[in-house]
Amino acid sequence: MYANLGLVDKKIKIADLLDDDYYFNNPNKYTLSHEEQLYLKNNPTLKIHNESNWPPFNFIKNNKPTGFSIDYMNLLASKLGIQVEYISGFTWSEYLEKLKNNEIDVMLNISKTPQREEFFNFTTSYMESIDTVFVKSNVNTFKSLNDFKGKRLAVLKGFYEEELLKKIYPEIKLIFVENSLDGLKKVLFNEVDGFFDNLIVANYFLKNNFITNIKPAFEIKDKNFNLDLRIATNKSNTILRDILEKGKNLITEEELLNLKRKWIDSKKEKFLPEINLTKNEKTYLQKKEIITMCVDPDWEPFEKINKNGEHEGIAADLINLISKKLNIEIKLVPTKTWDETLEFSKNKKCDILSFLNETPKRKEWLSFTIPIFEDPNVIIARNEFQNTKSLLELENRTIAIPKGTAMHEFFEKDFPNLKIIPVDSENEAFSLVENRKVDMTVRSLIIAAYTIQKENLFNLKIVDKPLKYKNQLRIGVLKEETILVNILNKTIKTISKKDQEDIINNHLSIKIPKNNEYLDIFIYTIIFIILITLLITFWNYQLRKRIEIEIKKNNEQQNIMFQQNKQAELGNLIGNISHQWRDSLTKIGYINLNLRARLLQNKEIPQEFLNKSTLEIEKSLDFMSETMQNFLDYYKPSSNIYEFEVYDSIVSALSIIDTKIKNSNLHIEFLGDFDVKIKGIRNEWMQVWINLIINSINISIMRDIKNPQIEIYLSKNEIVFEDNCGKIEEELLEKINEEKYTGIGIKMAKEIANKNNQQMIILNSKKGAIFKFVKQTN
Known part of the structure; x- marks a missing residue:
């Protein structure tokens, strides 16, 4: 019958089909029709769209497709006994065109609209959707889409909202964005009045980017919106839509609930753990309404005030997290220098200082929270500076330290043997060291690694790590605000190690390894450095031996004058090459410094960084090899004309x-x-x-x-x-x-x-x- 219908090749024996593993091993052979089973046999792998950035539903993490929709599709595929291939790297509009042209088989998390039904078939929904408009937290004028007439509303380009808004609300000025984060940023920077998005998706971006001053203004009540998420196929591919629908029906309620717990309802997704505040503390926050804050305007990557007057950096993200947890606004009081920040604090122009070490002088007007962040200090000097066991051994050495900092205060007291040069900023301190105006500076390990990398200061190195002067960064609170210290301490205790790691990674591109990975990274790094050292030592030895051999040969040549000239220049040329090699070795040394910094911070070395570092080392070694070969070619005698x-x-x-x-x-x-x-x-x-x-x-x-x-x-x-x-x-x-x-x-x-x-x-x-x-x- 199937042969007559043209569904199977007439030459195929039915017995061969019955023996096929697909029919005996496929768990859904009794669910799907024979025609549908044959379709999957001929199309065992489906091409599925995978977006780059629509979490928590469909996105890419660590170069792998991930999210609720991806897990749902994988589960569905396992029910049907088929394989999936995720197609990444295109925009939503491009995926729609690909599905129209049968270049992909399936699109996930897509809503059904009359316009789309002309081109696509849709399954029933697999996830409900709530559409919301997001605005700045201090804006209370928008209650419905009607309020946006004549206003700027950001929408995702190619998403179903674009079609409906143009038709139903033509008076709204639509601003198109490529992804949810771009839409939220436009709200943040007042480029639009609101952003139309899926509630779950937008909240995911707000949470993971520590954006605290944007809120959902209202839920879209219009029945034309809030369309649920479905799976779509090409209009001509009805059989695949029917297969997917049957596969959906095989997914149990418990399996679906587990996926929702993982991506949407799980503890991991709940943003704020409970903070056990007393009644007095809650009353204090209600009356306080706003906490004012002064910061260091130039202390990257810890914190800075950017050109738009906004607080950025590791400290900023930690403070935003605290603000979110306490549900209170922490307002920045801008300053131009750290000295001005201290003056503002002393004059009670701000309630807190965001990120600083506790010192005796500062305790005169501030109370301090428990540490919110810890990081060791290191001594930075030029490459030729000899490492020291103790700074007390050094006499008449100069050290640049930003004035008003804790290290300035500590070093003045503890190291009378050093001449301290007060400077205005971290960058000025590094510049003075690099340009030989001072011998060294003292800085946080994170800042040292960050600055050396950012400014390409390959002629600087870490020469000491004074353990006594570890940064224990805290929030400084005016002495009058005792109750606020208790509130902040309780909040800081709820900040998990993962929260801190995520924030650091966001600014330094460093990942935190599992404990069993740390040893592997350390061992491989040490082996790597030893191999480089041995290779360089071997090359130096070979160079000396070759030079000795070539000199001996050269002296036996008839034209002794040329060799005498070479020998006269030999010292200069070797010195010249050693300088060139020093540049390459400095680059390799910098990479080693960066590795050490990450290891000292108990950080994993990301694969991308390792690839980039090994490529840079390879280029440096190639240059050294080429330079040596050119020198040997030049130096060795030759009679080849x-x-x-x-x-x-x-x-x-x-x-x-x-x-x-x-x-x-x-x-x-x-x-x-x-x-x-x-x-x-x-x-x-x-x-x-x-x-x-x-x-x-x-x-x-x-x-x-x-x-x-x-x-x-x-x-x-x-x-x-x-x-x-x-x-x-x-x-x-x-x-x-x-x-x-x-x-x-x-x-x-x-x-x-x-x-x-x-x-x-x-x-x-x-x-x-x-x-x-x-x-x-x-």
């Missing part, structure tokens, strides 16, 4: 003296034909290029040329080096041209040119010297 590209040989020579070039601020510009070739021994010509460039550098230093430059012009007829370092003295130029000049560099260059059928011509230009190599004609 062949045609080589002039440009490449000059670039190889430049890599050997790269640091010298950078330190002299020399600019080199290539002109002409970069494919020009010359015949000869390549490393001899490299010696010529190095001599000419070093000669220009030395003259520029001697004559104090501010912006030294060399133009290198390449053509088939000539190779020209022209600098701007001033003319060669006429008497000296005459000696050079009459072969009376005894300088080994110029003499060697001329002899190399002559033996390779090139004439070296030296003359003056208006701005400097010209060294020209012209092919000799017979």
